[in-house]
Amino acid sequence: MATAVQATVERENYLNNGYTLKSWLLTKDHKRIAILYLISITAMFFVGGFFAMLIRLELLTPAGDLVSSDTYNKLFTMHGISMIFFFLIPSVPAVLGNFLIPLMIGAKDLAFPKLNLASWYIFMIGATFGLTSMLLGGVDTGWTFYTPFSTTYSNTHVIGAALGIFIAGFASIFTGLNFIVTIHRMRAPGMTWNRLPLFCWSNYAASVIMVLGTPVVAITILLVALERLFHIGVFNPALGGDPLLFQHLFWFYSHPAVYIMILPGMGVISEVVPCFARKRVFGYEFVALASIAIAVLGFLVWAHHMYVAGISVYAALVFSLLSYLVAIPSAVKVFNWTATLYKGSIRYDTPMLYAFAFIGLFTIGGLTGVFLASLGIDVHVTDTYFVVAHFHFVMVGGMVVAYLAGLHFWWPKMTGKLYPEGWAKLSALLVFVGFNLTFLPQFVLGYMGMPRRYHAYPPEFQVLNVLSTAGASVLAVGYVLPMIYFVWSLRYGKDAGPNPWNAVGLEWMTESPPPTHNFDETPVVTWEAYDYEHQPDEEVTVGR
Amino acid sequence: MASQVDGLYLFLVSVSVFFTLLIFALVFVFAVKFRKSAHAKAEHIEGSLPLELTWTLIPLGITMIFFAWGALIYFQEARPPRGAMEVYAVGKQWMWKFEHETGQREINALHVPVGRDVKMIMSSQDVIHSFYVPAFRIKQDVLPGRYTTTWFRPTKVGTYHLFCAEYCGTEHSGMIGEVVVMEATAYQAWLANGGATASMSANGKELFSQLGCATCHRSDTQGRGPNLVGIFGKPVQLNDGRTVMADENYIRESILNPQAKIVAGFQPIMPTFQGQVTEESLGALVSYVKSLSQPQQKAEGGTPQPAAANESN
Numbered sequence: 001m002a003t004a005v006q007a008t009v010e011r012e013n014y015l016n017n018g019y020t021l022k023s024w025l026l027t028k029d030h031k032r033i034a035i036l037y038l039i040s041i042t043a044m045f046f047v048g049g050f051f052a053m054l055i056r057l058e059l060l061t062p063a064g065d066l067v068s069s070d071t072y073n074k075l076f077t078m079h080g081i082s083m084i085f086f087f088l089i090p091s092v093p094a095v096l097g098n099f100l101i102p103l104m105i106g107a108k109d110l111a112f113p114k115l116n117l118a119s120w121y122i123f124m125i126g127a128t129f130g131l132t133s134m135l136l137g138g139v140d141t142g143w144t145f146y147t148p149f150s151t152t153y154s155n156t157h158v159i160g161a162a163l164g165i166f167i168a169g170f171a172s173i174f175t176g177l178n179f180i181v182t183i184h185r186m187r188a189p190g191m192t193w194n195r196l197p198l199f200c201w202s203n204y205a206a207s208v209i210m211v212l213g214t215p216v217v218a219i220t221i222l223l224v225a226l227e228r229l230f231h232i233g234v235f236n237p238a239l240g241g242d243p244l245l246f247q248h249l250f251w252f253y254s255h256p257a258v259y260i261m262i263l264p265g266m267g268v269i270s271e272v273v274p275c276f277a278r279k280r281v282f283g284y285e286f287v288a289l290a291s292i293a294i295a296v297l298g299f300l301v302w303a304h305h306m307y308v309a310g311i312s313v314y315a316a317l318v319f320s321l322l323s324y325l326v327a328i329p330s331a332v333k334v335f336n337w338t339a340t341l342y343k344g345s346i347r348y349d350t351p352m353l354y355a356f357a358f359i360g361l362f363t364i365g366g367l368t369g370v371f372l373a374s375l376g377i378d379v380h381v382t383d384t385y386f387v388v389a390h391f392h393f394v395m396v397g398g399m400v401v402a403y404l405a406g407l408h409f410w411w412p413k414m415t416g417k418l419y420p421e422g423w424a425k426l427s428a429l430l431v432f433v434g435f436n437l438t439f440l441p442q443f444v445l446g447y448m449g450m451p452r453r454y455h456a457y458p459p460e461f462q463v464l465n466v467l468s469t470a471g472a473s474v475l476a477v478g479y480v481l482p483m484i485y486f487v488w489s490l491r492y493g494k495d496a497g498p499n500p501w502n503a504v505g506l507e508w509m510t511e512s513p514p515p516t517h518n519f520d521e522t523p524v525v526t527w528e529a530y531d532y533e534h535q536p537d538e539e540v541t542v543g544r
Numbered sequence: 545m546a547s548q549v550d551g552l553y554l555f556l557v558s559v560s561v562f563f564t565l566l567i568f569a570l571v572f573v574f575a576v577k578f579r580k581s582a583h584a585k586a587e588h589i590e591g592s593l594p595l596e597l598t599w600t601l602i603p604l605g606i607t608m609i610f611f612a613w614g615a616l617i618y619f620q621e622a623r624p625p626r627g628a629m630e631v632y633a634v635g636k637q638w639m640w641k642f643e644h645e646t647g648q649r650e651i652n653a654l655h656v657p658v659g660r661d662v663k664m665i666m667s668s669q670d671v672i673h674s675f676y677v678p679a680f681r682i683k684q685d686v687l688p689g690r691y692t693t694t695w696f697r698p699t700k701v702g703t704y705h706l707f708c709a710e711y712c713g714t715e716h717s718g719m720i721g722e723v724v725v726m727e728a729t730a731y732q733a734w735l736a737n738g739g740a741t742a743s744m745s746a747n748g749k750e751l752f753s754q755l756g757c758a759t760c761h762r763s764d765t766q767g768r769g770p771n772l773v774g775i776f777g778k779p780v781q782l783n784d785g786r787t788v789m790a791d792e793n794y795i796r797e798s799i800l801n802p803q804a805k806i807v808a809g810f811q812p813i814m815p816t817f818q819g820q821v822t823e824e825s826l827g828a829l830v831s832y833v834k835s836l837s838q839p840q841q842k843a844e845g846g847t848p849q850p851a852a853a854n855e856s857n
Binding site for chain 2: 064069070073140142144146148149152153154236237238243244277278279280282283284285286307308309310313316317320321324325327328331332334335336338339341342343344345346347348356359360363364367368370371373374375376377378379380382383384447448449451452453454455456457458532533537
């Protein structure tokens with residue numbers, strides 16, 4: 001046994017085939033680039049998290065007493081920018097997608113390895129612009145950059161931050177392009193579209209949005225910068241522009257962008273649930289097509305952010321109807337994941353605990369989105385904490401939880417090491433409890449009428465804000481723990497072996513960590529996706 | 545309006561709680577009943593078209609109810625009833641300025657009588673703001689360069705929060721105020737002590753002659769500009785064949801950007817008044833033009849114009 005382990009360790013893999021800085025910074029290996037992205041976006045997550053903690057501490061008391069109004073406005077702006085553009089959008093695609101898509105389809109790499117490396121560099125340049133503008137004094141427009149505030153009235157580093165987002169957008173386009181071409185052209189023999197893992201389907205759908213949507217926000221943000229610099233009068237009515245034009249263009253990307261963020265997370269759940277239920281996912285075709293439906297319909301709902309902005313009532317009517325339609329495929333996915341559990345043989349390992357949390361929290365996030373699609377309700381709750389709570393239920397309760405599920409699920413594959421299961425379960429529990437305590441009270445605050453982006457607030461809102469801040473503290477511990485035990489596991493974790501979960505999927509048929517070229521021989525696929533029916537019942541190695 | 549929004553909200557909450565509990569219960573029961581130690585071997589199930597159709601069509605049907613109900617409320621909110629009293633609001637970083645038709649001005653407070661429909665005609669001097677009174681369940685963004693409107697009918701005497709709901713810069717959370725709902729008599733007393741010297745339309749009339757508008761916009765058919773008597777709320781034929789409704793935004797645009805829409809039969813000779821009139825003056829001018837289309841009930845506002853034949857049209 002000991003010799004067998006020894007042999008595995010000494011085999012060349014993507015981690016041990018070079019230890020120099022150069023071997024990392026000039027790598028074209030999708031797996032190494034995924035690790036580079038992992039490190040970068042983890043840093044951005046903790047930057048954004050730090051801003052969030054300061055926001056929650058300020059809101060502990062009704063008076064604006066911890067930081068000044070200007071500082072508070074910068075904090076929520078920079079929280080939004082770091083988390084959305086530099087963490088959530090790249091999170092699952094650029095880390096897990098980058099690492100796994102070639103492995104899952106039996107390819108040696110992505111279609112354009114150099115483009116992939118370029119994407120990381122571009123992301124880093126964008127992040128540098130973003131961070132530099134934060135260090136130089138920050139930006140206070142909100143992550144939404146509404147005009148004419150952003151173009152004319154704000155005195156902060158709008159252009160620097162805008163350029164950061166503009167540049168990072170290209171990283172996103174490159175990644176999307178790479179995924180689309182790779183999934184079309186590089187599937188192993190026998191890996192038909194009907195056998196494609198749902199993780200690939202959902203990343204494919206997200207990639208389509210990245211490629212089609214990102215150029216629009218890039219142009220929009222460029223116009224904001226140009227209007228600031230040269231007063232060209234596109235958005236500011238005083239110069240002959242139209243401030244609602246900005247909102248249309250911004251949301252044309254930024255609403256689909258929430259599907260860029262959530263679709264890959266749904267993909268993770270579609271992998272984790274079958275593995276730990278030991279069953280093929282229920283209604284595979286419907287889950288796959290739901291991703292495509294979301295990507296297509298997601299482009300047609302943007303003005304539901306603008307019901308009170310001054311658009312025509314008939315436009316609002318159409319966008320409300322379409323917004324309800326986009327809710328349906330998400331509901332279909334939730335029902336299918338739930339049905340997958342039926343007559344399974346379910347294990348409660350950490351990734352599955354996160355998947356359970358995802359199903360619950362995403363259900364609440366999705367249903368509260370249905371509230372916001374309703375014209376009559378939205379007029380009251382838009383721009384209040386109801387929206388903040390809904391958005392965080394989908395983005396944190398949904399996306400971040402799915403990302404954590406995925407990290408725990410594939411960590412053994414990525415590093416060859418097992419994380420400590422007990423600590424991981426504890427952190428999953430802390431994340432779940434902390435998250436609910438943070439954001440459930442915000443739904444109530446919103447319906448009571450507390451507007452978002454308020455530095456100070458009337459005293460009757462304090463109790464719920466204190467609960468929310470208490471929850472955020474628990475949540476913070478839940479996020480720091482995995483950071484510690486993942487790093488710990490790199491040195492002290494047990495060896496994972498190629499397939500610690502006894503999962504199906506091509507990525508589990510190669511070593512952990514995978515060799516540089518992924519597979520010694522190109523696999524030939526003769527079985528359906530999630531073929532747990534024919535997977536021999538081995539004892540799984542985790543937690544034993 | 546608040547009770548209608550709350551009614552729909554409660555309906556949505558009940559349906560959502562039902563589905564959330566359903567999903568939670570199913571996940572919980574399946575996770576326990578089919579745990580590995582109790583159910584060692586998973587059974588292969590491919591999927592089920594009838595089930596997929598069920599959980600596609602039932603949610604679709606339910607959401608269509610949400611859609612229709614929400615849309616009905618929204619349409620009511622978008623259409624101020626006839627005869628509503630009008631208040632002009634101007635948002636600026638970081639305060640709310642209100643002016644009543646009768647000329648009373650106030651800042652960060654809005655006094656209104658209970659039981660009356662109140663129509664808000666709002667614009668911003670700088671960035672986008674949003675007029676939000678949670679107790680009335682209404683919110684409307686306030687934009688620079690155009691009017692937006694909303695309305696409410698307070699049903700209970702009291703003082704209610706007024707918030708700016710669209711982020712507008714440093715003191716966004718300080719751009720708050722109160723809506724004071726008063727008994728009709730108390731409101732009349734408040735108006736009397738309001739320090740107004742003239743009504744908005746009277747101020748507008750004054751401006752109308754000061755700015756020289758009256759030289760072209762004569763109240764007969766001889767002027768170089770269209771006669772404004774009776775035009776408000778009526779369709780206007782333009783020289784490019786289009787027809788537009790003469791509403792607050794049309795009047796506003798015609799003052800600030802007169803070349804945008806030329807009335808059929810007239811020359812594009814009017815100069816712009818952009819930069820020469822404040823938001824408050826604009827409101828007064830709009831109010832005056834409106835008064836030219838109203839029957840004598842506005843006479844107490846100091847409008848000497850004869851009531852044009854408008855109700856009959």
